[in-house]
Amino acid sequence: METKPIRGRGASHNPANRFERLAVVREEVRGPNDPGPRTEFFRDCSRTVIARNESPDVGFDTTVNPYRGCEHGCLYCYARPYHEYLGFSAGLDFETKILVKEDAPELLRAELSSLRWRPQPILLSGVTDPY
DSSP states (O other): OOOOOOTTOSOSSOOOOTTOSOOOOOOOOOSTTOOOOOOEEEEOOOSOSEEEOOOTTSSOSEEEOSEESOTTOOTTOTTGGGGGGGTSOSSHHHHHEEEEOTTHHHHHHHHHHSTTOOOOOOEEOSSSOOO
16 A cells, blocks of 8 residues: 655654554545644653663663654654554654653753762763754
8 A cells, every 4th residue: 555645744654553452543635735644742741851771782871852752753763663652653643742751851950969860971862853
């Protein structure tokens, strides 16, 4: 099945989430007046903003990601599959359903001022665009 590109989006379809039984299928309109799917923003209630990783093949141990998903829609983005763990798809959902950590500044301030924090480099936006 050939899919037409969606203006302003990297993905042309919304594949099923491999972890979910239900899927939302957008009705095909795709005319010159079709605005395409709109971006929705959801509050991400994470209790921490610094993520840690222990992978030997990644050159950093800590990262700060202020949101999940990305409207830029780069097809090669390695963060796309992670959206499936949130109940969304790695296709259009990744580009149109953005989870925002509104409390990121406060969370970061609290974590960096903690007596348990040991200074180290922190990668900004390892799974999101930093701009």
